[in-house]
Amino acid sequence: MSWHSQVEPAIIQGDFWQVSQFYQELIEKEPLEISHYWYLGLAYLLEAREEEAQTTWLFVLSQGDEGEMTAWTADLVNILDGEARRQLELGNLETSWLIRGHIREISPDNIDNLLRFILLAINLNYFEKEQLKTWLFVDVLKTNDFQSLELSLLAEVLEKFLDSQIPETVPYLEAIFQSNCQRQTFIKVVEAKLPSLGIPLAIDIINTCLAVEPGQIYLLAELYQCYFYNRDFAAAMQVASQLKTSCQGLPSQAVADFLALYVKLFSGNWVDIKADVEEYTESLQKTIANRECPRLLDKPSLAILSPLVYLEDNPRKNRYISNCVGQLFQGYVCNNYKGNSLHKSTIKDTNKVLKIGYIAHTLYNHSIGLISRWLMKYHDYNQFHVSLYLVSQKEDLITENSFRNQVNACYNLQIDPLMIAEKISQDNIDILVDLDSITNNTTCQVMALKSAPIQVTWLGFDASGIPAIDYYLADNYVLPADAQEYYREKIWRLPNSYICVDGVEVA
Template identity: 35%
Template sequence: MKVNLSPAESENLEQLAYEYLLKQEYDQAISLYEQAIKNSPQQKSSYWYLGLLFLLAGKEEEANTTWLCGMIDGEDEEIERWTAELVQVLDSEAVRLSALGEDSLVWLLREHLRQVMPTHINNLLLLVQLAIKQENLAAEDLTNWGVISVLQDAVPVGVDKNLLMQTLQQIFDFAPLHPLTLEFAGACVEHLKENNDFSLLLMLMAGKIHYSMSRPDLAISLVNICLKIDENYGEFWAHLCSYLIGNQNYIEAIKAAKRCYDVSENLIDKIYGNHQLIRALMSAGGYWDEACLALQEQESLLLSLIENPPPFLNNLTASRLLSACFFFPYFFDAPQQYRVLQNQVARLCQSYLEDYVGEVAKEYQPASRKNKSLKASAKVLKLGYISHCFNSHSVGWLARSLFKEHDRKRFELYGYFLTYKPKKEPVQEWYEKQMDHVRKIEGNNSLEIAQQIVEDEIDILIDLDSLTLDTTCEVMSFKPAPVQVSWLGWDASGLPTIDYYIADCYVLPDSAQEYYTEKIWRLPDSYIAVDGFEVGLPTLRREDLEIPTDAVVYFTGQSGYKRHRETAKLQLKIIKAVPNSYLLIKGLAEAESIRNFFTQLAEEEGVSADRLRFLPLVPSEEIHRANLALADVVLDTFPYNGATTTLETLWVGVPLVTRVGQQFAARNSYTMMMNVGVTEGIAWTDEEYVEWGIRLGKDRELRKEICWKLWQSRKTSPLWNGKKFTCEMERAYEEMWQRYLEG
C-alpha cells in the first residue's frame, strides 16, 4: 500500500540515504531512494540521486533508465529545469569525489554529465583537466567533446573564466604544438579578452614555442590571436616581427616592424620599434637604402635618449635598450663613435635595472665577497657559463673545444641553458654532458636566474651572448658573480658590471681600450680556437650550377645582416676583372631581395648577371662545409667579417680575401688568418681587397700554395689547438680570480 509521507519525512529519508552515499554504502542508499520515489514520485531529486547511486555502483544502464523515468512525463520547460537539477547533482558529487582523489569516479560522472548536457562548458573544461591529469587526453577530444565549438558559439552561460585560463595553461603544457591547442586558444578570445593575464600567457607561450621548440609558425599564430585583442599594442607587433624573421617571412616581418614603430607612443618604444625595423630589413638583405635611413633615425633617437633620459619604466624596456646600438657595426667601421654611444646607453640601462631590483626584489643581493680570504690555488673555481647558444648555433659549434678540454680538477662547470630546448637536440645534449651542473631555463625571469647563480656561489660568470639576448644582459647587470666576463658571442655590451672582455692582440689593438668600459683581456694567440669541423659529402658540383670546369669560382656566404652595398660592389669589381669567373652567393636572407640587390649592383658595375649563382641553404653544417670545395677563393664581408664562416673556410683549405678595419667585427678574419700563418689575402684598404681578389683569382699557383699552408696549419696553428687554447683561458680565469682576491 502506498504511504504518503510529509515533506519533512521525505526529506529525512533522503538525508539518511545521502549519508549512506557518503559512506559508499550504495545498496542501502539505493533502497532508501527507491522507497522515497515509491512514497513521493513527484519528488524529482530522488530520481537524480538514485541514478547517481546506480552510476557509482557500476550500473550505468539502470542510472540512465532512472533519469529517463524522472523526466518522461515533463513538458519542455520542466525537462529543461530538471536537466539543470540533474547536472547540479552530478557536478556537486564530482567536486566532492575530486577532493577525495577519486579520479576514476569523477571521470565517470563528468562523462555522463557531458552526455546529459553537452554544452556545459565548465564540465567540459574540468573533463579536459582530468584527462590531462591522467595523461590520456587526445587533442582530438577538444573537438570530439565539442569544447572548441561551445566556446566559439554564443558566449556560454556561467563560464568560469578562471577555470578557462587554468585549462588553457594546462593544454599548453600538455600539447603546446598541436594545431587544436592553437584553435582552443583562439576560441578563448571572446571570453578572456578583458583579462590581461590571457594575452600575457599567449605571449609567454609564443616565446617558448619559438625559442625552445623551434616552431616560429605557431608562435606567429599565437601573436595574431593577441592582435585580435589589441591591434595597437606595439609589444605584439615587436614579437610578431621576431617570429616572422625566425620563420624567414622577411617581407611580413618588415611590415610588422613598421607597425610596431607606428603604434609606439614613447621614446624607448620608438627606439625598440625602429631597432626591429632595422633587424627585419637587414635580415631580408637587399633593402640597403631603407636600412640606412632607419639607422640614421636610430642614432637620432638614441642621442635624444642620452640627452633627456625618461624615468624608469620597467626591466623589459631597459634591457631592450641595450641592443639599440646592435646594428651600427654592420654599416660602418667607426668604433670610436658607436662604442661611446653603446657605453652611454649601457650605463643608462644599468641604472634602470638597478631601480628595478630596488623596486621588486629588495631581498636580492649580488654576489658576496666571502671567498676573498681564500687563495686562488686553494679552491676549485666555480665557472658559470650562461648562454642561449648551447645548441646548433655558431657559438655552440665554436665553444666545444673549450668545454671538452676543461680541467675538472681545477674548475667546476655550471651551465645556464637559456631558452632550453626540451626536445632532443644533439649539440645541446653534448653540452649537458660536459657540465658538472646543468640549469635548464625555459623562461626569461632574469632575476630568478641571477638568484640561482648567487645560490650556486659562482666565482666567475662567463657570458656567451652579449647583446644577442636581452635576458642574458639583464642577468649580467645584476652582478650575480664576483667576476664577470664576456666572450665569443658578440662584441662587448658596455655594461658596467662586466669586468673583462676576452680578445687577442690582433682582433683588438691596444688603442681599443679607450672605447671599452670592460677591461680587455688579451689571450696570447687567438681569442678562439677549435679542434676542427665535421665535413660531410658535397651535394653540389660545378656542372650542377652550369659553371665550366676551368672557371674561377668565388664564394661569399653570409646572412643578410652582413650584405654591405660597398663591399658587394668590391666583390663585383673582382669578378669583372677576372675572366671566366663566377660569384656564388649564399646566406640566410629573403631570396628575391638578395637576388635583386646583387643583380642591380652587377648591372651598375658592368658584370653580366649570368656570372652570378645564388645557392640555396643546405640541411646541415657538414654539407655546407663540404660544398665550400666548389670555391677557388672566398670573399669575406666588411665592415662585419665572418667568424664561423672564416674558420670553416680556413679549415677546408680555401684561400680567403678579407678587409681589415678598426672594430672587433672587422678584424675577426684577420686574427684567424694571422694565427694560421697566412697573410696572403689580408687587405687594409678597399683597393687592396680588390687587388688580392684579382690576384688570387688569376694566380692558380698562389692559391695552391695558400691551400698547402692551410692544410699544414692543422698540425701547428694555435687556431686548431683546443687544448692549448683552453689552458690559456684557464690561466686567464685564475689570474682574474687572483686579481679579485687582491682587489
C-alpha cells in the same frame, strides 16, 4: 536540490546500495515525484551500476512532453552537477569526470559542464585532442553565451589548452572575446604561455588577441619574433611598423626602431633603410640624452646595439654609444632587482683551485659552441674547477659530449637573471666568462648583477659596455693598438690568437 537527509550517513560512508534502496522505497510511496528518479539513478551510478542509472533517467524523460522534458532535464543536470562538484571537493576526480560525462550525454550543449569535463579529462590524463571534434566542441562554443560562466574556469581551461597546444584554442579564445569577458585576464594567460608554444599556433593565438585588443606591445613583439624565426620577413616588417606606432614616445621606442631596422638588415633588404637608420640613430641619441635604459615594457635590451658595427666603421663613436647604453642598462637592472647587485669584488684565496664559470645560450651545434668546446677539452682541471651555466638553451650531442661530459658541473637554467646570478654567487665562482655579449639579454642582466669577482667577455659579439665586466679577451689582430682608449673593459690580448680550435667538421 540535494540528497535527502536520511541518506547522508550512508553517503558519508560510501554505501550507495543503502542509498538506492532508500530511493526505491521512496518512489513506491511517491511515484509522481520526478526528482526521486534522478537521485535513484545517481545512486546507481555511484554504486557502479551505470547501465541501470541511464535506464532510470531515460525512461522517465521519455514519458514527458517537450516542455516537461526540458524542465526535467534541467533538474537532472542540476542534481548531477552538484554531485560532480561534491566529488571533486572530496578529491574523487574520476567519479566527478564520470558524472560529467553523463551530463554531456544528457545535455551536450552545456558549455559549463563540457569545460569542466575536459579539465577533469586533462588532469586524469584521459584527454586526447581528437575528442574535441567528437564532442562538437567548436559548434558548442558558437551556440553559448560565456557571460554566465566563471572567469576562473575559462582561464583554467585556456591554460590547459595552451599547455597541450590544442588547435581549438583559437575558436575558444574567439568565443570568449565575443562574449565581452574581461579580455585582459585571458591575454595575460596567453602572454605567460607564449614562450612554450609552437610558432604556427602562437601566431594564430596572438593574432586572435590583437584582433580585439590591437596595440598590445608585448604581443606585437612576440608576433614579430614568431614571424622572424619563421623567416616570414615581410610579415615581421609589417608587425615592426605596428610596434613602432604603439611605442611612440615611450622608452620602448628605441627597441621598436631597432627591430624595424634589424629585420631589414637580416633579410638583406639594405636598399630601403635610410629612414630606418635615421630613426634608429635618433632613438639611441634620445636614450643617452634622457638617461633611459632601452627596454621593451619592463625588459631591458642591449641587443639594440648590434646594428652599430654594420652601419658605420667608426669604433670610437660606436664604443661611446655602447658604453653609455651599457651603463644605463646596468643601472636599470640593479634597480629593477631592488639593488640586488652581488658586488663580488675580490678573490680571497689566490692559491686555491680557481672556479671558472662560463655563461651562454649557444653551447650546442652553433658557432659559439663549436669554437668554445676546445677550451673545455684542454682546460687543466687540476688547476681549475669549471662550471657551465646554460641560459635556457636547447641541448644536442655537442652539448653532451663537448660540454657536459668535459666540465665539473653544468646547469641548464630558466630565464631568470636574478636566480642565475644568485646560483653563480652561491657556487663561489671566481671568474665568470660571458660567451654571449649583447646577443642575449638574460646573460647581459646576469653580468650586470656582478655575481663573480672577475667578469670577462669572450666570443659572442663585441664587448657589451656593461661596467660590471672587467675584461674583454682579444688579440693583436681583431682590435687596433689604440682600442683601449675607447673600450670601457680592460682589453686582455692573448699572445697569438684569441680563438684556437682543434679541427672542424666538414659536411
